[in-house]
Amino acid sequence: MSRPVLAEPRVTPEVVAAHGLTEEEYAAIHGILARPPTYTELGIFSVMWSEHCSYKSSRVHLQTLPTEGPRILQGPGENAGVVDIGHGLAAVFKIESHNHPSFIEPYQGAATGVGGIIRDIFTMGARPICLLDSLRFGPLTEAKNGYLFGGVVAGIAGYGNAVGVPTVGGEVAFAECYAGNPLVNVLCLGIARADRIFTARAGGLGNPVIYVGAKTGRDGIHGATMASETFDETSEERRPTVQVGDPFREKLLIEACLELMETGEVVGIQDMGAAGLTCSSCEMASRGGTGIELDLTRVPRREEGMIPYEVMLSESQERMLVVVRRGAEEAVRAIFAKWDLDAVVVGHVTGDGMLRVLEGEKVVAEIPARALAEGAPAYRRPATRPGWLDVLQKADLSDLPPPADWGAALAALLASPTIACKRDIWRQYDHMLYLNTIVLPGSDAVVLRLKGHPGGLALAADGNGRYCFLDPYVGGMIAVAEAARNVSCAGAEPVALTNCLNFGDPTRPEIMWQFAEVVRGMGDACRALGTPVTGGNVSLYNEMLGRAIFPTPIVGMLGLLEHIRHATTQWFKGAGDLVYLLGETHDELGGSEYLKVVHGREEGRPPQLDLARERAVQAACRAAIRAGCVRSAHDTSEGGLAVALAESCIPVEGEPVGFTGTLPGVLRPEAAFFAESQSRILLSVRPEHAGALEALARDHGVPCTLLGTTGGRTFTLTAGGASLQAEVAVLAEAWRRGLAAAAAGNRDGRGA
């Protein structure tokens, strides 16, 4: 065996800088190797130490989040989190971003985001059963945003439908700050046997390392590095760094891997996502406390003349790396041959802790695996509260000119793309496959049954960037609280979450401060609500020409239903029911959708959050549902009480139900109608259950106010001496057609 020989471009300071490594980082690499790195080694370090793979700016903050609990079988650090859901089953779930590629090539960027997160789930031994996505775009009035929106939705549909994992829910919001940086966060959940979870650890000296799945090409080289930079006008030139997805091959890979796992021969398994063969091999070795030796001449390729650097950094899709027990090679080959997939032994597990990469006889890279994975740098970057925040928070909202017609203001809010019905999106996604979807998309949370068991799962994704922009600590708390509230409204107990943290450039102190504050807020809410973090993803550098997106944490909350009969939706079930509000409304219009849509302002302090009250309101809601006295439950969020009531009146299809009522108290009308005060839930009950609900609320120490009655053809809400009136059919039309109206003329022709 010869020493590493440099046969590629020389490693010069310019080449180092072009790989996104700092001088200090390069010096550290030199120190680790006790010699200059080869070109291949430089490439390997650059991707593993990129922000995307190493979490070097975020790690010190993420470590403050609670990650343990009685139901948590696997917290952060593996490919996905694992939660004990009873019946001997485990839910395996995670959310991940594909923001940067989706801006450069929306269809393939979103499609490969779906493919990547699905691999993270079946890697753990779980069959993926559903997807949710959280999307953010600039206003649909701009053609470019319409193109990105259409392309992303088509990409999610194109990949998710073909691969056979239903997309059962999610959420979408629109704001100017996402115009140059759309967000595409995809959550996948799978079900596994609780006693049979697979991890990405390489163990057993001499065990074979097997490459399975698609062949390796030059696509996606440096994708991870690209996701660690900000954008400018030339970003579209990076299209070659976006990979191309093949959902059919992924479907075969799912089936073949799950079949392989049945054999009991798998020691460790990891998908080749960001940084491809590099990341999967060194992480498996590092976690397993072992080394891995690879021979690149054995790697299946679909392009000629690839140099080791390219093979190691390729992000070609639909590939996995598996360590199996020695002697099982033939069994693996037979299973993959059935599915017409490659399965090639490309290396073996060693005991020296090194990632050693050979091309035939020649060593082209030799690096301590730990130095690439856990040993990557971690920075506590400077964080400073920005001065402009005071001006925004102190905005005077006491004297807003009232709209000419309160009913028209409500209709405008219902028609705004962020609030409007998202049916035009989810009907492009198969959301029924596997026969589990009990509550279809559109309600606060989606509910899935567990076949053969009485219980079920509820899932919701949420995150309000504007709140976090105006007060990152409170915004971080609300992201967790609201996702939990959505799940509680569906009748489920929130038990754990996964998060995707989308922020700007972490080398800017104000961005780092936003990040630290959001994480601090999320941590406090997680502890108060008893919902640990099981993992997730951080996406930084979401900036265009120096302008950052709103700090946008997306929370994917998992809830458990004792019995599927408790599954509850947000819609009124008929005339003559009483409508109650759990919680209290305050004069909190800062950061509200009303302020944005009707007054064009994004300022003020966002609503405040009392975590003890939040916990009590959710507990009361769940208790009432379990007691069988709730006909509908809906969280009041964007648009406030009036929007939440109207949304309860309007089913996705069919006849809307009217409402007449009053919010007692001394609030001015705009606050009563549209303030987005937290910890509020609307419940509708039959009149004979009113006493039971009021008693339950009292037991939980939660304010419970009778607002009015369902029925009729009009929507009437009076408060603060003003009356908001509209035909419920008019409101229904505004809500149902809002998205299509906003997107009209901006459709991307590319379908699923």
Next chain:
Amino acid sequence: MRFGILVFPGSWSHQDFRHALADVMGFQAQEVWHKETSVTGHDCLILPGGFAHGDYLRAGAIARFSPVMSEVVRFAERGGLVLGSCNGFQILCEAGLLPGALLRNASLQYRCQWVHLRVESTATPFTAALGPGQVLRMPISHGEGRYYADPEALRRLNGEGRITFRYCAPDGAPSAEANPNGSSENIAGVCNARGNVLGLMPHPERAAESLLGSVDGRLLFEGFLARASR
């Protein structure tokens, strides 16, 4: 009644059919891998939904060449019962067992939603127990479901009572608004001349439990239950 459910690489509704037929309705149901060269032991073959072989060329165009398909054709020629749903319908058309073709949806987008179907013909065993004009509610989930046949073929299908289902409004009217994909004459399902091969775009297996919103899908198979108990 023993069902054989075909599984192509890329199929995904086979588990759902198995659940509906075996777990919910109590039939015997077995999966049949596409590389099998025998389909003996089954009374009815199901071609399920999905993206067989990826459907990259044209939906069903590659699947018709799967080894099992020549046996499916022979099975149908012998009078065996065959039902293709969604991708299965596309494959049956490509294999020449059913007339016509399924084109890209008129909206150019995938559609997953509930639809209403009017029973047009009771000439196939799958609808023999239903009443003509009866309205069923089932989901669809496809990107290429716009049924097309040339005018002569449509005339013949109409004349021979081989149009089995039409998309309709809840009251049974086959309106343009109720047509989710632009199919000719709102056609959702057709059968062969002998009536033993049925193709439809909707998913009866997704409408087999009240928990999921409809049990109308079971009606296509309940006739066999009655026969078995007789």
